[in-house]
Amino acid sequence: MKLTLKVWRQKNSKTPGEFKTYAADHVSPDMSFLEMLDVVNQDLIVKGDEPIAFDHDCREGICGMCSLMINGVAHGPKKAITTCQLHMRSFSDGDTITIEPWRAMPFPIMKDLVVDRSSFDRIIQAGGYISASTGSAPDGNAIPVAKQDADKAMDAAACIGCGACVAACPNGSAMLFTAAKVAHLGFLPQGQAERHQRVVNMVATQDAEGFGNCTNIGECSSVCPKEISLDTIARLNRDLVVAALKGVEANV
Amino acid sequence: MSDTTSETTTRTTTRTVEFVKGLESKAPGGPIEQRWDKHRFEMKLVNPANRRRYTVIVVGSGLAGGAAAATLGEQGYNVLCFCYQDSPRRAHSIAAQGGINAAKNYRNDGDSVFRLFYDTVKGGDFRARESNVYRLAQVSVNIIDQCVAQGVPFAREYGGYLDNRSFGGAQVSRTFYARGQTGQQLLLGAYQALERQIAAGSVKMFPRTEMLDLVLVDGRARGIITRDMVTGKVERHVADAVVLATGGYGNVFYLSTNAKGCNTTAIWRAHRRGAFFGNPCFTQIHPTCIPVTGDHQSKLTLMSESLRNDGRIWVPKKRGDTRDPRQIPESERDYYLEERYPSFGNLVPRDVASRNAKQVCDEGRGVGPGGLGVYLDFADSIKRLGKAKIVERYGNLFDMYAQITGENPYETPMRIYPAIHYTMGGLWVDYNLMSTIPGLFVAGEANFSDHGANRLGASALMQGLADGYFVLPYTIANFLAQIKPGNLDTGHVAFAEAEAEVAQRTQQLLQINGKRTVDSFHRELGKIIWDECGMARNEAGLRKALQRIPELREEFWQNVRVPGESGELNQELEKAGRVADFLELGELMCIDALTRTESCGGHFREESQTEDGEALRDDANFSFVSAWEYTGNLAKPELHKEPLAFEYVKPSQRSYK
Numbered sequence: 001m002k003l004t005l006k007v008w009r010q011k012n013s014k015t016p017g018e019f020k021t022y023a024a025d026h027v028s029p030d031m032s033f034l035e036m037l038d039v040v041n042q043d044l045i046v047k048g049d050e051p052i053a054f055d056h057d058c059r060e061g062i063c064g065m066c067s068l069m070i071n072g073v074a075h076g077p078k079k080a081i082t083t084c085q086l087h088m089r090s091f092s093d094g095d096t097i098t099i100e101p102w103r104a105m106p107f108p109i110m111k112d113l114v115v116d117r118s119s120f121d122r123i124i125q126a127g128g129y130i131s132a133s134t135g136s137a138p139d140g141n142a143i144p145v146a147k148q149d150a151d152k153a154m155d156a157a158a159c160i161g162c163g164a165c166v167a168a169c170p171n172g173s174a175m176l177f178t179a180a181k182v183a184h185l186g187f188l189p190q191g192q193a194e195r196h197q198r199v200v201n202m203v204a205t206q207d208a209e210g211f212g213n214c215t216n217i218g219e220c221s222s223v224c225p226k227e228i229s230l231d232t233i234a235r236l237n238r239d240l241v242v243a244a245l246k247g248v249e250a251n252v
Numbered sequence: 253m254s255d256t257t258s259e260t261t262t263r264t265t266t267r268t269v270e271f272v273k274g275l276e277s278k279a280p281g282g283p284i285e286q287r288w289d290k291h292r293f294e295m296k297l298v299n300p301a302n303r304r305r306y307t308v309i310v311v312g313s314g315l316a317g318g319a320a321a322a323t324l325g326e327q328g329y330n331v332l333c334f335c336y337q338d339s340p341r342r343a344h345s346i347a348a349q350g351g352i353n354a355a356k357n358y359r360n361d362g363d364s365v366f367r368l369f370y371d372t373v374k375g376g377d378f379r380a381r382e383s384n385v386y387r388l389a390q391v392s393v394n395i396i397d398q399c400v401a402q403g404v405p406f407a408r409e410y411g412g413y414l415d416n417r418s419f420g421g422a423q424v425s426r427t428f429y430a431r432g433q434t435g436q437q438l439l440l441g442a443y444q445a446l447e448r449q450i451a452a453g454s455v456k457m458f459p460r461t462e463m464l465d466l467v468l469v470d471g472r473a474r475g476i477i478t479r480d481m482v483t484g485k486v487e488r489h490v491a492d493a494v495v496l497a498t499g500g501y502g503n504v505f506y507l508s509t510n511a512k513g514c515n516t517t518a519i520w521r522a523h524r525r526g527a528f529f530g531n532p533c534f535t536q537i538h539p540t541c542i543p544v545t546g547d548h549q550s551k552l553t554l555m556s557e558s559l560r561n562d563g564r565i566w567v568p569k570k571r572g573d574t575r576d577p578r579q580i581p582e583s584e585r586d587y588y589l590e591e592r593y594p595s596f597g598n599l600v601p602r603d604v605a606s607r608n609a610k611q612v613c614d615e616g617r618g619v620g621p622g623g624l625g626v627y628l629d630f631a632d633s634i635k636r637l638g639k640a641k642i643v644e645r646y647g648n649l650f651d652m653y654a655q656i657t658g659e660n661p662y663e664t665p666m667r668i669y670p671a672i673h674y675t676m677g678g679l680w681v682d683y684n685l686m687s688t689i690p691g692l693f694v695a696g697e698a699n700f701s702d703h704g705a706n707r708l709g710a711s712a713l714m715q716g717l718a719d720g721y722f723v724l725p726y727t728i729a730n731f732l733a734q735i736k737p738g739n740l741d742t743g744h745v746a747f748a749e750a751e752a753e754v755a756q757r758t759q760q761l762l763q764i765n766g767k768r769t770v771d772s773f774h775r776e777l778g779k780i781i782w783d784e785c786g787m788a789r790n791e792a793g794l795r796k797a798l799q800r801i802p803e804l805r806e807e808f809w810q811n812v813r814v815p816g817e818s819g820e821l822n823q824e825l826e827k828a829g830r831v832a833d834f835l836e837l838g839e840l841m842c843i844d845a846l847t848r849t850e851s852c853g854g855h856f857r858e859e860s861q862t863e864d865g866e867a868l869r870d871d872a873n874f875s876f877v878s879a880w881e882y883t884g885n886l887a888k889p890e891l892h893k894e895p896l897a898f899e900y901v902k903p904s905q906r907s908y909k
């Protein structure tokens with residue numbers, strides 16, 4: 001296959017970026033999208049140009065490191081996968097593909113397609129955990145957890161923290177990310193003690209980091225590679241209401 | 253291989269291992285079930301009020317490093333934690349699918365600490381230290397409790413209690429799991445505990461920061477040199493103790509199931525500073541990975557071993573048979589595992605399944621592109637159980653396969669081929685997980701570990717968390733209690749020297765401006781190691797590799813092209829540094845494999861096999877851990893041996909016929 005790539009190039013966070021066009025002439029349908037970029041990069045290096053910087057690590061859809069807006073869609077045209085799991089057979093010979101970084105204020109671009117997602121870590125720091133220091137745990141079977149609850153907790157815990165939800169949201173909201181963690185821990189008996197303080201603190205931090213408000217558009221869930229459900233956001237809102245009734249205030 | 257060739261890359265010439273007085277495992281004696289308790293009682297403690305004055309560097313935020321950093325932070329030490337990804341949540345532990353073992357015996361099916369210990373020593377083909385393995389089995393039960401308390405959503409039964417499954421041929425159900433994402437969920441548990449400590453100020457996190465050297469002062473590990481992967485800034489960090497939890501080195505093979513960034517740099521730099529390298533040639537090949545499709549291939553994807561429960565493995569009887577597999581009649585198929593191993597059939601252990609696949613492919617009977625693949629066929633199971641049952645059992649794996657290959661495995665047999673998956677070798681450590689450099693601790697896959705010559709499924713997650721949550725917090729305290737905190741800053745000449753070496757090496761990589769890309773060297777190295785030091789090894793092949801690797805390394809330092817500059821985000825520069833280290837490690841692996849003329853576990857020397865082609869151990873001559881010392885000459889490392897004694901599990905020959 002022969003393709004034309006329009007790729008966002010930006011030297012660093014301080015320099016403005018621009019689109020550059022590259023020909024990808026030796027693309028096999030068996031390549032993954034990132035392998036296609038590898039091949040383009042090898043050619044650029046040999047020609048004496050700077051390769052395109054992009055984040056990746058596991059290349060099997062679980063670490064959450066890869067990103068990319070592909071023709072305007074986070075993680076590309078196929079549902080429920082990450083960019084590293086996308087294969088070139090999803091494209092046709094002669095296609096032009098536009099490749100951009102995640103664009104959101106709290107995710108500043110560092111170089112080319114690489115962005116800074118450390119704001120996600122700070123949201124977790126605000127309360128995305130259960131305070132259980134090593135050594136303090138009772139026997140694993142001391143507290144039974146209903147299978148349905150464990151399964152729902154697992155559904156929410158599947159979030160890989162890639163940031164596609166934020167990139168896809170017209171408001172740049174991180175609500176699906178935050179809600180997934182609130183739901184994961186909130187479904188479990190172990191997560192109850194900190195439940196209301198957690199949600200209040202995580203939402204406050206999300207706002208302080210500059211993420212936009214959630215207006216229930218749902219783009220986030222539709223691009224989510226792990227198909228995290230919008231129900232988690234409804235749950236988060238309920239937890240917030242209860243927290244307000246209880247008079248819980250943010251303390252981060 | 254001439255000495256001068258090796259010297260070209262010997263940029264750290266100081267030998268700092270004079271303090272080593274023989275290899276003492278420091279494993280306590282006495283009844284095995286009391287050793288760890290007794291040792292814990294005898295170890296020294298640091299008063300809670302004093303802990304803040306001690307700084308511990310933890311390199312790595314995977315299960316081992318994340319758990320250690322969080323726990324040390326909770327206990328009040330001042331912790332600095334490093335990882336190369338943009339967040340500690342992305343360490344490669346995240347990719348583990350299958351599960352984690354623990355001797356809970358919740359199933360009442362005969363499991364016990366002793367049985368898990370026994371299975372691990374035997375599974376490791378009698379090349380692990382009994383005391384360590386016993387401790388691992390003991391603390392396995394605490395790990396599950398800890399993870400449940402943190403909110404790890406393990407699979408549950410309808411009664412609300414924890415579910416278990418049997419994994420990798422174990423005769424008891426002791427594997428705990430969180431759907432197909434056990435590693436992810438365990439890591440997120442450790443990550444969340446770590447983030448809590450970061451918020452509390454006890455841990456300072458350095459993401460996108462790569463360790464490039466270890467700093468020794470007066471023979472002790474006192475700090476590291478790092479490169480900020482965004483700004484390129486080279487920095488010094490000082491501490492009272494250093495932990496390396498940097499994962500495995502499987503990427504020396506280029507194609508592996510590891511993440512692209514997995515590397516040997518941290519442990520290799522420490523090795524060059526005097527830490528002995530244990531059993532470098534012990535690597536594990538996993539039999540069920542998706543085969544390579546072409547030269548563009550950048551990594552290999554693992555398919556769960558559970559597929560072998562219902563899939564039948566075969567190749568055509570005829571060489572070079574390129575017919576559609578569905579057109580090949582039964583009489584022309586060779587179900588070679590069922591044929592050769594009537595009692596275990598398709599469920600033989602990983603190493604046996606892998607070697608047999610290689611053999612039929614070497615005979616020219618492999619299938620798919622390049623003839624590197626065998627069929628894993630579900631047609632009979634679908635006929636017997638119905639498609640719905642197969643969907644229920646393996647639906648997500650079948651989808652993943654279809655996604656990657658574009659083929660429908662319900663219609664046509666899957667193609668699989670072995671791939672490197674885990675490295676049992678790593679830095680040598682004593683019972684306290686301390687390397688031969690005082691103050692340098694090594695945890696998780698990075699150490700030479702408790703798995704001997706072969707790791708059992710679901711035991712790496714267990715070991716990483718055991719090391720991080722339950723072993724290091726005690727043994728590091730014991731070490732710190734015996735030294736004065738602080739009393740050193742990064743102005744010390746040892747820091748300046750190490751930093752200058754790192755800067756010089758970086759400059760050199762950028763200046764070569766040759767013709768070949770970093771990846772092309774990495775691919776070539778990987779192919780050499782895979783061919784000569786992979787599933788089967790022999791003297792001639794290893795000697796050939798020992799000729800080729802130094803030549804390739806020499807060419808690398810003459811002809812690699814690393815574009816860009818050092819003071820910026822430069823992914824090619826990162827890769828170049830890692831490949832330079834793999835080019836050195838690869839040589840040591842081959843030397844180790846050549847020296848160990850027996851077969852054991854994942855190390856199969858063709859010269860040492862039974863009449864029917866199985867691995868033949870040589871306990872009389874090789875019942876030891878190989879611990880290699882860097883001498884300044886890569887071609888001539890010095891071998892130290894830690895003898896292994898088996899008091900509780902009597903060495904026996906494995907048989908799967």
Ligand SMILES: Cc1cc2nc3c(=O)[nH]c(=O)nc-3n(C[C@H](O)[C@H](O)[C@H](O)COP(=O)(O)OP(=O)(O)OC[C@H]3O[C@@H](n4cnc5c(N)ncnc54)[C@H](O)[C@@H]3O)c2cc1C
Pocket residue numbers: 311312313314315316317334335336337340342343344345346347348349350351352434435461462463464497498499500509510511514515517518554673674695696697698709710711712713714716
């Ligand atoms: C696909 C796959 C499936 C697996 N499935 C299972 C399973 O089901 N059960 C099981 O028990 N085991 C499994 N394993 C093995 C197991 O996952 C690993 O052995 C284990 O998770 C390793 O943990 P670790 O903490 O030692 O290292 P890692 O999780 O690899 O962490 C390494 C850390 O070190 C950091 N690091 C590395 N180098 C540097 C450097 N130079 N500077 C700074 N930081 C650095 C990284 O950023 C990372 O944070 C699997 C492995 C793979 C690849």
Ligand code: FES
Pocket residue numbers: 055056057058059060061062063064065066067082083084085
């Ligand atoms: S690279 Fe890990 S999810 Fe894509």
